Amino acid sequence: MAPTSTIPVIDINASHLSRSEIARSLAEAAIEHGFVYIRNNSDIDIPASDIDAAFDLSKKLFVGTSVEEKQKCAIGTNNRGWSGMHSETLDPKNQRVGDFKEAFNFGPFPTPTTPSQSLPPTIHPALTPQISLFRTKCHTLCLRLLHLFGEGLEVSPPSYFADSHDPARESGTILRHLYYPPVIKSSPAAAAAAAAENDGSSEEGGNDIRAGAHSDYGSVTLLFRLRGQPGLEVLTRSNEWVPVPVAPEGTENDPSPPILVNIGDLLSYWTGGLLRSTVHRVVFPSSSSSSSSSSTTTSTSSPSSATNGNGTATVAGETDTSSPRYSIAFFCHPAGDTELGAVPSERVKKHVSAREGRGKAEVGGPGVKNPYAERRVVTADEHLQMRLRASYLALYNADETA
Numbered sequence: 001m002a003p004t005s006t007i008p009v010i011d012i013n014a015s016h017l018s019r020s021e022i023a024r025s026l027a028e029a030a031i032e033h034g035f036v037y038i039r040n041n042s043d044i045d046i047p048a049s050d051i052d053a054a055f056d057l058s059k060k061l062f063v064g065t066s067v068e069e070k071q072k073c074a075i076g077t078n079n080r081g082w083s084g085m086h087s088e089t090l091d092p093k094n095q096r097v098g099d100f101k102e103a104f105n106f107g108p109f110p111t112p113t114t115p116s117q118s119l120p121p122t123i124h125p126a127l128t129p130q131i132s133l134f135r136t137k138c139h140t141l142c143l144r145l146l147h148l149f150g151e152g153l154e155v156s157p158p159s160y161f162a163d164s165h166d167p168a169r170e171s172g173t174i175l176r177h178l179y180y181p182p183v184i185k186s187s188p189a190a191a192a193a194a195a196a197e198n199d200g201s202s203e204e205g206g207n208d209i210r211a212g213a214h215s216d217y218g219s220v221t222l223l224f225r226l227r228g229q230p231g232l233e234v235l236t237r238s239n240e241w242v243p244v245p246v247a248p249e250g251t252e253n254d255p256s257p258p259i260l261v262n263i264g265d266l267l268s269y270w271t272g273g274l275l276r277s278t279v280h281r282v283v284f285p286s287s288s289s290s291s292s293s294s295s296t297t298t299s300t301s302s303p304s305s306a307t308n309g310n311g312t313a314t315v316a317g318e319t320d321t322s323s324p325r326y327s328i329a330f331f332c333h334p335a336g337d338t339e340l341g342a343v344p345s346e347r348v349k350k351h352v353s354a355r356e357g358r359g360k361a362e363v364g365g366p367g368v369k370n371p372y373a374e375r376r377v378v379t380a381d382e383h384l385q386m387r388l389r390a391s392y393l394a395l396y397n398a399d400e401t402a
């Protein structure tokens with residue numbers, strides 16, 4: 001049987017557990033897996049109706065908005081706005097074609113009715129308080145989790161991480177709606193045309209993937225997914241890609257699937273690799289079988305691909321035709337000027353010194369080296385800039401030569 005993930009499901013509102021038990025199990029999950037499911041079976045954190053409304057908004061944003069209107073909101077170096085098909089490459093070392101997805105990033109809202117960026121006309125101004133409130137609720141949940149991580153790692157004070165994530169301070173925090181378009185298998189003639197028009201990705205099979213192998217950049221990420229829309233896989237400690245089910249056992253009847261939480265590189269770096277930032281990717285349904293990998297190389301492939309401008313895409317080759325996939329991620333970052341200094345926790349200190357003794361190898365576990373979690377940086381902003389530059393090469397190069 002194919003392996004599936006063993007990511008724990010935790011109910012942070014469970015009345016039969018003490019706060020310290022919850023904090024400890026959260027921290028252990030973050031240390032062992034880098035991922036944890038947060039059960040969403042109450043209205044305490046993020047009501048299921050808010051999540052449904054956010055996914056309805058995604059449909060308006062991606063399918064109900066013309067490419068011309070989206071382009072007017074194109075993403076800039078402030079990391080806000082729309083990014084089109086293939087414009088982001090999460091695994092630049094291994095992908096020859098950018099990610100098979102669109103995304104819309106929402107930055108902060110100075111007031112619930114004033115976004116800090118252009119929005120397309122399909123997002124009626126009456127909807128901005130909804131987006132702003134969703135963003136606020138996500139941030140509040142992240143603060144709760146960061147506080148619990150502080151408690152679980154016996155950081156003194158336990159609010160150490162949460163304090164640096166004050167939503168009123170400027171940070172790289174982003175609410176990102178994602179859209180992975182349906183795939184239409186093309187005829188051989190259309191495939192040839194697509195290859196000619198495309199960027200050369202057809203040689204020896206390009207690496208079409210919905211989201212290339214990567215680890216997230218910030219502190220913690222919340223991920224919202226829809227039942228029946230698989231594709232997310234994590235790279236385990238034994239270097240195997242395993243699917244991460246949307247609704248793991250026991251959560252099938254919850255009002256919404258659990259919120260998947262994962263540790264980003266910044267928090268991993270900050271804790272000397274104790275909290276784990278785990279490499280993950282989003283594959284096309286037909287290729288979501290688990291596979292061994294000696295690197296983070298993407299294993300899905302198809303000869304060529306092209307976008308037709310109306311929100312669908314063509315792929316020639318073996319890739320399954322599929323329905324669209326939607327997800328929503330909330331990437332929480334500390335205030336930009338936060339210095340990523342030594343964490344006041346014996347547990348973290350012990351881990352750091354043991355690791356220094358071993359020569360700092362293998363932050364993500366045996367065989368999984370993650371340079372972004374190791375490189376020396378001083379502030380949260382520097383960490384983020386380093387990552388954005390690598391994923392949006394074209395955007396940053398254009399900016400520099402302009």
Ligand SMILES: O=C(O)CCC(=O)C(=O)O
Binds near residue numbers: 223327
């Ligand atoms: O869409 C997903 O399930 C995951 C997306 C993701 O990993 C990301 O945007 O960082």
Ligand SMILES: [Fe+2]
Binds near residue numbers: 214215216280
């Ligand atoms: Fe991610």
